[in-house]
Amino acid sequence: MFTFLFTVTVSLLCAAGLVEGSEVTQTPTILWGPKDSDALMNCSHTKDSSYYQMYWYRQLPGEGMKQVVFITPSSQPDYSGEFSKDKFSASKAVAEIGSFTVKKLEAG
Known part of the structure; x- marks a missing residue:
């Protein structure tokens, strides 16, 4: 059985402000999974490499x-x-792509 576990909203920000006029993609948008498993989310954007900061919320x-x-x-x-x-x-190896992992999911 799957239980609602954790919702993460991503926002990609840079020193110049919000990334405007480009596409930010987060997969999945809402995170569900079995208790005690790890869950991975990915984020990417279509701006250039000067937009290298990533914030996860x-x-x-x-x-x-x-x-x-x-x-x-x-x-x-x-x-x-x-x-x-x-x-x-x-983790974030390059400016345009990052990942976020929630370890040992809990019901909540």
């Missing part, structure tokens, strides 16, 4: 968005507040 039902992690190509993830590498991982 979590939004639980009835709550506002919270930044989970910030990452740039080939850097270590910078986790925000209550979030840590024990529960989440992020």
Whole structure:
């Protein structure tokens, strides 16, 4: 049985502001999976390599968005507040593509 586990909303930002006039694709848009499994999300954009910063956010039902992690190509993830590498991982080898993993999904 699948249980609602975690919803992640992605926003791709850069020093110049929001990425305007380009396509940002997140797959999947809503994350579902069996308890205790890991779940992977990917993000890509069609801007050039000067748009290299990626921010991943979590939004639980009835709550506002919270930044989970910030990452740039080939850097270590910078986790925000209550979030840590024990529960989440992020990677970004090139400017246009990044990934985000939720470890050991929990019902919630």
